[in-house]
Amino acid sequence: MTTSKIETEEQFNELLKEDTFLLFKHSLTCPVSAEAHEQYEKFIAGNDQLKTAYLAVQEARPLSNYVAETFDIRHQSPQAILFKNGKPVWDDSHWRITYDSLSKAIAE
Template sequence: MTLTKIETEQQFNELVTEDLFLLFKHSVTCPVSAEAFEHYQKFIAEHPQLKTAYLAVQEARPLSNHVAETFEIKHQSPQAILFKNGTPTWNESHWRITEDSLGKAISQ
């Protein structure tokens, strides 16, 4: 499993154009985010074909804000956002980010 960390709008823009792309916003200081990040890692390990990346909110605040403002999705962390063809189709935060919820989101 390869974890892809992004920090710039350019990196995000290259990925968001994929048919299916999962973005995970991670707070490196939050225990809830740490738990959600573990679910995210387990999920992507089982779905290696899924294009995905994460950002550390404390290190990439401008990118995190860009995503929130561009797509009108209230910023939260942790937060998972699923994009289909460049459009957000699902997002969830905090304890609602589980392997099960991620699986249901990509199968819709």
């Protein structure tokens, strides 16, 4: 599995150099986020060729805000954002983060 926890803009900007990567933002205290995190974990377990990273909003709020502001994507938690060539090409949030929605986003 190629997922890593990130907390800084520097770590995020390194990931932007990848052809494709999936960012997962989640809350440590929200039940909806816990369910989305399970779906994310299940997805990446079967897609280990995909570079992924996650952040916990409570621990990395400045980074979460940076991503939202830099790419003009409204902050949500939980939230999944797929980046290709340094740009967001797909994002979704809350109950819409499922194994199937992630699979479909990667396939497109």
